[in-house]
Every structure is written in structure tokens, then in C-alpha cells.
Amino acid sequence: MNSSDLSTASESAASRDDGFAARLREDIAAGYRRVTYLGIALMLGFGVLDIISLDDPRLVAKFFAMRLALALVMIGLLNFSQRPRFQRWVESVCALAMYLIGSFMGLMSALNLGHQSHYYAGITLTLVAVGVFVPIGPLHVLVTSSAVYVTFVGLLIALDPVPLARWDWSVFAANSIFLISTATTVTVGAYFNRRLRRRLFEAAFAQQQTNEELRSVYERITHSYQEVSEKNREIEEAYRAKSQFLDNMSHELRTPLTCILTPLEGLLAGNARGEVRQVFEDMHTATRQLYDLINDLLDYSKYGARDQPLARDPVDVRAIVDEQVKAFGSTARQRKLGLQWDPPPEPVVVLGSARELGKVARNLISNAIKFTSAGGRVTVAVAVVGERVRLSVRDTGIGMSEAVQAKLFTPFFQGDATSTRAFEGTGIGLALVKTIVNRHDGEVVVDSSPGRGTTMTVELPSQPLDPTELVGMAPAQPAPGESMLAIPVPEDILGTPAMSMTRIERLPGFDRVELLDPAAPTPDLSFPGAAPLLGEHLMAAQGERSRILVIDDHPEIVRVIERLLAPQHDVYTASNGEEGLEKVREVRPALVISDVMMPKLSGFQLVEQLRKDPEFERLPVLLLTARADGRDRVRGLRRGASDYLVKPFLPEELKARVGNLLRAQHYESYLTRLNEELATKSSSLEGRVHGFFIDTVRTLVAAIDAKDFYTGGHSERVSHFAVRIAEHMKVARPLLRTIELGALLHDVGKIGIPDKVLNKPGALTLEEIEVIRQHTVLGGKILEKSPELAELRRFALHHHERWDGTGYPDRLRGDDIPPSVRVVSVADCWDAMVSDRIYRSGMEPRIAAEKVSKLGGTQFDPMVVEAMMEIWPELELPPNLRPLKPRTSPAENRQGPRVSECGEVYEVHN
Structure with a gap:
């Protein structure tokens, strides 16, 4: 019973009972069809039994006619039951057919031997067949079986040739018991079969319903998933739009701040005094607060929407807190507060972001000072407790209730949100603190009560360092009144008459540059041994006004930078990236200062275009960005x-970075000139050394060839042929040189072969042939003695190896032979064939080519032979390498073996 059948049944009926009835009718019809075909076949087939068991031919003919008639009746009933309008009566038709077959078998029994006839077994067979093949109901089976038995008994009484009084009642009783037992068994079986089918159908029906429900649930889930995916896509688009908005907002807010803060820094660094200076300082303080507020808003929005990747580096919490305490020192003095900070003696290190942890310390200290009245105290402490670093900020301020503490880290929450509140703020500082601490796998705890002050505690996982890292991280201890950091700034940047030292004093988010004593000594930055030349180069470069191109779409920023740099440099401007790129090609500046976010072409795209152009790939570019989170800096540097500069910037910082980049450009131009000179001299020297080396090798080869007057000039010719073959195979240039030298030295081992053997005019003995073959081993030993020539020993050792592994001395096979040696082996054999010898004339090149072509795959590498066959008509020797006619030698015995240059032993007369 498959799912498609169940689907058909469920679709054709409205209820479970109707479905089961329809399913049952289909099964009964199918079983009835099988039983009918089987019954017809058996009835006609058992006609053979009539012929065997009956003596009366007339009775045989009668039985056959009865069998045929019953078969026709059964076919008629089957056709009747298959009609659509009579299909509902298929079970009754099957019962009728069962009755007819049983009665037919009872009639045959009555006509043949009566109650003692064996034909009654046909009734049993009919009952069993119907019970097995047709799922007919137990009631139909019981009624039909009873009717068949009654008919059977009636026919026996009426037609049995034996009178009733003379019946063998034991036989009749046995047959009756067997028939009744069979009918009972079939009836019980039909009952249980019907029940099992009902249960199976109900289970399948329930499964069908469950499947439909599951399918419906799946469709709803799929629809919901699609809706969720659509919502996620909308959220992603909204997040991208928000990120883009934040980027634009950051740019739009920081650009005006740059136009305010940068001139203010210049005015504060000037000679302003009295009330004017106080106004400037108040403006600077208010602008600084606005800058911090913008940073907090943008940072919290960034962290709240998506987790940004956290760069985990070793960070000294002591140094971070020390910097923030110093930054808030003047604020605490103005509010008449005590700000106590006892730094630990050693660095306190955690893994995280120094910039983000600085925000944590700044917000905690700022809040403590804000909510502490005059005369109060703020205490800051850092300690290592177990495996945790604890930063605590305790104040004696107004404190908080439990209700306020419960909402303290909620974004934009304020304890007093009325219009008459006494404390300013936006309510995002502590929310940002909570987010940053969680990103660093830490926790923040508040302990406070109204009127008794507040203690904010941050705990972070500690990161122990080894002593060397601790020493490198320990800050220098300045003298009283001095700042923490001092760096040299040259005069062309600061406009001072001599090299000066600057002190960078850390303010909240800015660096203030102050001049120190101009007479202070400066470090020597010149190169050892080249100081006069470098000094002359730098003096000449600094004496010229450098061209600087400033690209920004905000005219205010352009004017600010132009005012700062114009006294020392020639400043050119452009309002967008495309115009800036054209100006670069037109003006050819020494430095480009470009904004990141610009129309038509961004700062990133401008840098990429410049780096693709070989003419400007080394042009220094200083990018300006309004984003302080570091992502723009990393993208731009990559x-x-x-270099990079974040808006708003200090005037002196801009000048210092410009000076550094120009000075680095001067250094680079000086080093480039030196490198070009060195490269020219190195190339010339390398050529001379290589030529000297080649001449030395050629002299050695000439001495070798002079030893063997049979093959004079052979090594140089082999070198020429090998290089031509290798060039045709497109071998790399360095390997061509190796092949050239290796071919020249491939026969160096002949130095160790006795002259009487090497130049023997007659036939060689087998022992002398083995002596000559030893020149490969001798050559390898000779060349391995020299470090410069050891790489070439493989040519001397293996140039007589064969592709099929039958060569000498090591019987290398196939790819085990070095590729460069395979080229030399073919060139060696080619020269041996086409050169004149004392005992024979050289072959025609065409004949030699045919011979070499047949050796591919047996003696030589097939690829090298293929290359040789492509260029052999063009293998012309230069005049200086053409062989001379052989010198006169004693008459040879032309009988006996010799060794050819191809490595084979051959008979001289051949």
C-alpha cells in the first residue's frame, strides 16, 4: 500500500470509512481478477485429471463441457464487476463466483463416486484460494461457505449412485469435517485480515494527515523564513545605509571642527595674552568637548549596531590611565577637586585596543569629576588582583539610588532628565564604557549610595609579559614640569633658524607642540662613509621650495592648509579627485595631501591610480580623514x-608630517641615484667577471681538446649547438649560461685518460674502451673540487647516460637524467656525426638528422630530439668554431672496435 494509493483513496472519499471502503473495493477487485484467471487456468488444466481418473468417455466429455461453461461464466462475472457502476458490488460478485465454483466442484463429486469422490478437494482449494488472494469479508465467506456445503450435501443426496442407506459415513464425515474446518479457518482468517487492513489503513490515513499537516507547517515555515530573510536583507540595507550615514556624518562634522580647531591651535601657540587668550582657550575647550561628544556618539552607534573586529595588542593600562589623569588635571583644579592617582611601579598589561580602553578611562574620570562638588576628591587606582586587572575610580560626589544604578548603562539614560538638570551630558558615556569592556571580555561594576559617592570598577583579563617586554613598555620618567615625549623637528618644518627639539604634550585627543632650546644637539642621521655627499644632497634639496598639491572638496580646509604651508612651499590646490589627478600630471608635485571622501574620485582611488602609474608610483601621498576608528588608515596604507592625518589636526603636526615625507623623499631620491650608479657598475663588473670566467674555461677546454687530436674544437662546437637547441626550447636565460659552461666542460675528464689510449690509431681492446669510459667519472671528480664549478659536474658525469637506462656510468633512466644534460648529450652526438675524423669523414647533416631522429626514446630525450629535428637545417657554425682538417696520424688498423662520441662501441670498418 503506497502513498499514491492512499492519496487516491483520500481524494475520492470525504471520510475515513468511505476511504477504507473504496480502498477495500480496489483490493477485492484486484484479488478477484487474479483468482478468476488462476481458477480458469486450473479448471481447464485439471481436465487432464478427468481423463486419467474417469473410465467413462461420455463423463469426461460432460465434465470438460461443464468446465468450459464455468470458465465462460466466470469471465462474464469478471467483466460485469469491472464496470464502473457495478464496482460497488464487487465483493458480492466475488462471493457469487466462489459459490458457483464450489457448487460446480460439488456437482462433479456427486456425478463421480458420490460421497466417496475425491473431487470434493476442489471445494477446499476454492475456499483457500479466495481466502488468500481476495480480502473478502468474513460474513461473505461464512455465508458462501455454508451455501456451498449445503449445496454439496444436497447434490450428493440427489445424485449419489450409492443409496443413502449404504453410504460410508466415516468417509463422508471425514470429508465434511475437512470442508467445515477449511471454511472455518478461511472465515476466521478473513475476519483478522479485515481488522488488520483496517488498522493499517487507519495508521496510513493518520500518517497521511500528519504529512499533510507537516507539509502545511513546512510551507508556513518556508514562507516565514522568506519573510525573515527579506527582513534581514532590509536590516542589512538599513545597516549599510546607517554606516554610510555615519561615515558622511563623521566627515561633515569633523571638517568644520578642523577649520575651527586648527586655527585655534595656531592662535594659542602665538603671542595672545590676557582676555583674548582666555577667549581662545574657552573656544578651544568648548570645541574639544564637541569633538569628544561626536566621537562618543559615532563610536556607540558603531558598536551598538554590529560588533567590530577588535585588534588585541598588549596594552599598558597604567600608561593609558596616567595620560587621562594628566588630561583632566586642569579641569579638576578649576573645579577645586582633589585628583589622586598613585600609578603602580610596573606596567599593567591587558590584551586589547589602547584607543578603546582610553575611552573607558576618560569617561569614568570625566563622570567622577562632573558629579563631585568643590572640595571633594576623586581617586583613581589600577591593580592586578589574581588573573584580573582592576581599574577603579572612586569619588565623594552625590551618589546614586538603586533605581538609577539599574538603568545606569542604558543608552541615553540620565538620572536627572528635566530641563532644569544640574549636570550636562547625553547619557551615552557609560553605555559606551559597558560596550567596550564587554568587547574586552571584562565586566564593569558600580557601587554607590546617595550622598556617599560612587565607585566604578572595571575588571579585565590580565596578560603577563616577559621581562624584556616589560622593559620596552615602561615609560620614561620625565623631570618635574616636563612632558613625556620629545622628538626632533627640522627647521624647514617649524620655520626656526636651526634644527630644534619639540616637546609633545598630551592633551585630551590633541598634541600641542612647543619649541625647546634651538641650540640643543640633534642626532646624526647621515649614512656612515657618505655623510658629505648626503649632506650636500639634502642642503640642495632643502634650499628649494617643494611643490605640494592639496586636494579637498571643502574650500575652508584647503585655505587652512594653504596658509600653514605657503611660507615654506609652493602650494597648488584641486577640489576633487579627478582634478587632483590631472594636476599631479601637470604640476608634478613633490607631495600630495588629499582628503579621503571626495566627489568623482576618492582619496583611496587617487592613491591606486598613482601607484599604477610608474611615473608616480613613489610619489608620497598624505591622506586626510574625518574617521578616527582606524579603518580608513588601514585601507589607505594598504x-x-x-602617511595619514585625522581631522581635526594640529598645525604643527601637519607641518611635521609634511617635513618627514619630504625628507624621506629626498633620502629616497638620493638612494635611488646611488642604486642606479651601483647597478651600472655592478652590471659592468658582472659582465667582466663572467667574460673572464668564460675565457678561463675556454682556455681549459682548448687544453683538453689539444690532448685529443681526433676531436679538436669539439667542446666549443658542442657548447654552440647545445645553446641553440636550448634557445629553441625556450629555456630560461640563467640556465642557458649553465648549459653553455657545462657543454664546454663535459669532456674535462679526458685529461685523466692516457694519451696512448686516447689517441691510439688502431683498434681498442675492451679494457681500453673501459678506460676511455672512465672520463665521465674523472670529470665529475675534477669539477667537484671547485666550488664555482661544482654545479657543472653533472654534465661531465652524465652526458653519456641514455634515456632507456643503458648508458654509463650510473645507468640513469628517463627523467632521472638532468634536463640540461639531455640537451648537451644530443649536441655532443650531433657534432660527432657531422665532424671529420682521422678515420672517417663527417656525415651529411641530412643523414645525421635521420640517425638522431631514430634515437629519440632510446638514447635521447624525445623532446630534445624533436627540438633538434626542427632546427638542424639552421645549425651553422661561426667561422672561429669550424673544425680544421684532421692532422696526419699513423695508419690505423681498420679492424676492431672503437668508441664513438655518441657513446657506442662500433667496428671501424662500419
């Missing part, structure tokens, strides 16, 4: 930017 794309080729030379």
Missing part, C-alpha cells in the same frame, strides 16, 4: 598611502 593601497599605498605614505
Whole structure:
């Protein structure tokens, strides 16, 4: 019973009972059809039994006619039951057919031997066949079986040739018991079969319903998933739009701040005094607060929407807190507060972001000072407790209730949100603190009560360092009143008459540059041994006004930078990336200062275009960005930017970075000139050394060839042929040189062969042939003695190896032979064939080519032979390498063996 049948049944009926009835009718019809065909076959087939068991031919003919008539009746009933309008009566038709067959078998029994006839077994067979093949109901089976038995008994009484009084009642009783037992068994079987089918159908029907429900649930889930995916896509688009909005907002807010803060820094560094200076400082403080507020808003929005990747580097918490305490020192003095900070003696290290942890310390200290009245105290402490680093900020301020503490880290929450509140703020500082601490796998805890102050505690996992890292991380201890950091700044940047030292004093988010004593000594940055030349180069470069191109779509920024740099440099401007790229090609500046976010062509794209152009690939580019999170800096530096500056910037910092880039450009131009000179001299020297080396090798080869007057000039010719073959095979240039030298030295081992054997005019003995073959081993030993020539020993050792492994001395096979040696082996054999010898004339090149072509795959590498066959008509020797006619030698015995240059032993007369 498959799912498609169940689907048909469920679709054709409205209820489970109707479905089961329809399914049952289909099974009964199928079983009835099988039983009918089987019954017809058996009835006609058992006609053979009539012929065997009956003596009366007339009775045989009668039985055959009865069998045929019953078969026709059964076919008629089957056709009747298959009609659509009579299919509902198929079970009754099957019962009728069962009755007819049983009665037919009872009639045959009555006509043949009566109650003692064996034909009654046909009734049993009919009952069993119907019970097995047709799922007819137990009631139909019981009624039909009873009717068949009654008919059977009636026919026996009426037609049995034996009178009733003379019946063998034991036989009749036995047959009756067998028939009744069979009918009972079939009836019980039909009952249980019907029940089992009902249960099976109900289970399948329930499964069908469950499947439909599951399918419906799946469709709903699929629809919901599609809706969720659509919502996620909308969220992603909204997030991208928000990120783009934040980027644009950051740019739009920081650009005006740059136009305010940068001139203010210049005015504060000037000679302003009295009330004017106080106004400037108040403006600077207010602008600084606005800058911090913008940073907090943008940072919290960034962290709240998506987790940004956290760069985990060793960070000294002590140094971070020390910097923030110093930054808030003046604020605490103005509010008449005590700000206590006792730094630990050793660095306190965690893994994380120094910039983000600085925000944590700044917000905690700022809040503590804000909510502490005059005369109060703020205490900051850092300690290592077990495996945790604890930063605590305790104040004696107004404190908080439990209700306020419960919502303290909620974004934009304020304890007093009325219009008459006493404390300013946006309510995102502590929410940002909570987010950053969680990103660093830490926790923040508040302990406070109204009127008794507040203690904020941050705990982070500690990161122990080895002593060397601790020493490198320990800050220098400045003298009283001095700042933490001092760097040299040259005069062309600061406009001072001599090299000066600057002190960078850390303010909240900015660096203030102050001049120190101009007479202070400066470090020597010149190269050892080249100081006069470098000094002359730098003096000449600094004496010229450098061209600087400033690209920004905000005219205010352009004017600010132009005012700062114009006294020392020639400043050119452009309002967008495309115009800036054209100006670069037109003006050819020494430095480009470009904004990142610009129309038509961004700063990133500008850098990429410059780095693709060989003419400007080394042009220094200083990028300006309004984003302080570092992503723009990393992207710009990876794309080729030379340096980065975040808006708003200090005037002196801009000048210092410009000076550094120009000075680095001067250094690079000086080093480029030196490298070009060195490369020219190195190339010339390398050529001379290589020529000297080749001449030395050729002299050695000439001495070798002079030893063997049979093959004079052979090595140089082999070298020429090998190089031509290798060039045709497109071998790399360095390997061509190796092949050239290896071919020249491939026969160096002949130095160790006795002259009487090497130049023997007559036939060689087998022992002398083995002596000559030893020149490969001798050559390898000779060349391995020299470090410069050891790489070439494989040519001397293996140039007589064969592709099929039958060569000498090591019987190398196939790819085991070095590729470069395979080329020399073919060139060696070619020269041996086409050159004149004392005992024979050289072959015609065409004949030699035919011979070499047949050796591919047996003696030589097939690929090398193929290359040789492609170029052999063009293998012309230069005049200086053409062989001379052989010198006169004693008459030879032309009988006996010799060794050819191809390595084979052959008879001289051949």
C-alpha cells in the first residue's frame, strides 16, 4: 500500500470509512481478477485429471463441457464487476463466483463416486484460494461457505449412485469435517485480515494527515523564513545605509571642527595674552568637548549596531590611565577637586585596543569629576588582583539610588532628565564604557549610595609579559614640569633658524607642540662613509621650495592648509579627485595631501591610480580623514598611502608630517641615484667577471681538446649547438649560461685518460674502451673540487647516460637524467656525426638528422630530439668554431672496435 494509493483513496472519499471502503473495493477487485484467471487456468488444466481418473468417455466429455461453461461464466462475472457502476458490488460478485465454483466442484463429486469422490478437494482449494488472494469479508465467506456445503450435501443426496442407506459415513464425515474446518479457518482468517487492513489503513490515513499537516507547517515555515530573510536583507540595507550615514556624518562634522580647531591651535601657540587668550582657550575647550561628544556618539552607534573586529595588542593600562589623569588635571583644579592617582611601579598589561580602553578611562574620570562638588576628591587606582586587572575610580560626589544604578548603562539614560538638570551630558558615556569592556571580555561594576559617592570598577583579563617586554613598555620618567615625549623637528618644518627639539604634550585627543632650546644637539642621521655627499644632497634639496598639491572638496580646509604651508612651499590646490589627478600630471608635485571622501574620485582611488602609474608610483601621498576608528588608515596604507592625518589636526603636526615625507623623499631620491650608479657598475663588473670566467674555461677546454687530436674544437662546437637547441626550447636565460659552461666542460675528464689510449690509431681492446669510459667519472671528480664549478659536474658525469637506462656510468633512466644534460648529450652526438675524423669523414647533416631522429626514446630525450629535428637545417657554425682538417696520424688498423662520441662501441670498418 503506497502513498499514491492512499492519496487516491483520500481524494475520492470525504471520510475515513468511505476511504477504507473504496480502498477495500480496489483490493477485492484486484484479488478477484487474479483468482478468476488462476481458477480458469486450473479448471481447464485439471481436465487432464478427468481423463486419467474417469473410465467413462461420455463423463469426461460432460465434465470438460461443464468446465468450459464455468470458465465462460466466470469471465462474464469478471467483466460485469469491472464496470464502473457495478464496482460497488464487487465483493458480492466475488462471493457469487466462489459459490458457483464450489457448487460446480460439488456437482462433479456427486456425478463421480458420490460421497466417496475425491473431487470434493476442489471445494477446499476454492475456499483457500479466495481466502488468500481476495480480502473478502468474513460474513461473505461464512455465508458462501455454508451455501456451498449445503449445496454439496444436497447434490450428493440427489445424485449419489450409492443409496443413502449404504453410504460410508466415516468417509463422508471425514470429508465434511475437512470442508467445515477449511471454511472455518478461511472465515476466521478473513475476519483478522479485515481488522488488520483496517488498522493499517487507519495508521496510513493518520500518517497521511500528519504529512499533510507537516507539509502545511513546512510551507508556513518556508514562507516565514522568506519573510525573515527579506527582513534581514532590509536590516542589512538599513545597516549599510546607517554606516554610510555615519561615515558622511563623521566627515561633515569633523571638517568644520578642523577649520575651527586648527586655527585655534595656531592662535594659542602665538603671542595672545590676557582676555583674548582666555577667549581662545574657552573656544578651544568648548570645541574639544564637541569633538569628544561626536566621537562618543559615532563610536556607540558603531558598536551598538554590529560588533567590530577588535585588534588585541598588549596594552599598558597604567600608561593609558596616567595620560587621562594628566588630561583632566586642569579641569579638576578649576573645579577645586582633589585628583589622586598613585600609578603602580610596573606596567599593567591587558590584551586589547589602547584607543578603546582610553575611552573607558576618560569617561569614568570625566563622570567622577562632573558629579563631585568643590572640595571633594576623586581617586583613581589600577591593580592586578589574581588573573584580573582592576581599574577603579572612586569619588565623594552625590551618589546614586538603586533605581538609577539599574538603568545606569542604558543608552541615553540620565538620572536627572528635566530641563532644569544640574549636570550636562547625553547619557551615552557609560553605555559606551559597558560596550567596550564587554568587547574586552571584562565586566564593569558600580557601587554607590546617595550622598556617599560612587565607585566604578572595571575588571579585565590580565596578560603577563616577559621581562624584556616589560622593559620596552615602561615609560620614561620625565623631570618635574616636563612632558613625556620629545622628538626632533627640522627647521624647514617649524620655520626656526636651526634644527630644534619639540616637546609633545598630551592633551585630551590633541598634541600641542612647543619649541625647546634651538641650540640643543640633534642626532646624526647621515649614512656612515657618505655623510658629505648626503649632506650636500639634502642642503640642495632643502634650499628649494617643494611643490605640494592639496586636494579637498571643502574650500575652508584647503585655505587652512594653504596658509600653514605657503611660507615654506609652493602650494597648488584641486577640489576633487579627478582634478587632483590631472594636476599631479601637470604640476608634478613633490607631495600630495588629499582628503579621503571626495566627489568623482576618492582619496583611496587617487592613491591606486598613482601607484599604477610608474611615473608616480613613489610619489608620497598624505591622506586626510574625518574617521578616527582606524579603518580608513588601514585601507589607505594598504593601497599605498605614505602617511595619514585625522581631522581635526594640529598645525604643527601637519607641518611635521609634511617635513618627514619630504625628507624621506629626498633620502629616497638620493638612494635611488646611488642604486642606479651601483647597478651600472655592478652590471659592468658582472659582465667582466663572467667574460673572464668564460675565457678561463675556454682556455681549459682548448687544453683538453689539444690532448685529443681526433676531436679538436669539439667542446666549443658542442657548447654552440647545445645553446641553440636550448634557445629553441625556450629555456630560461640563467640556465642557458649553465648549459653553455657545462657543454664546454663535459669532456674535462679526458685529461685523466692516457694519451696512448686516447689517441691510439688502431683498434681498442675492451679494457681500453673501459678506460676511455672512465672520463665521465674523472670529470665529475675534477669539477667537484671547485666550488664555482661544482654545479657543472653533472654534465661531465652524465652526458653519456641514455634515456632507456643503458648508458654509463650510473645507468640513469628517463627523467632521472638532468634536463640540461639531455640537451648537451644530443649536441655532443650531433657534432660527432657531422665532424671529420682521422678515420672517417663527417656525415651529411641530412643523414645525421635521420640517425638522431631514430634515437629519440632510446638514447635521447624525445623532446630534445624533436627540438633538434626542427632546427638542424639552421645549425651553422661561426667561422672561429669550424673544425680544421684532421692532422696526419699513423695508419690505423681498420679492424676492431672503437668508441664513438655518441657513446657506442662500433667496428671501424662500419
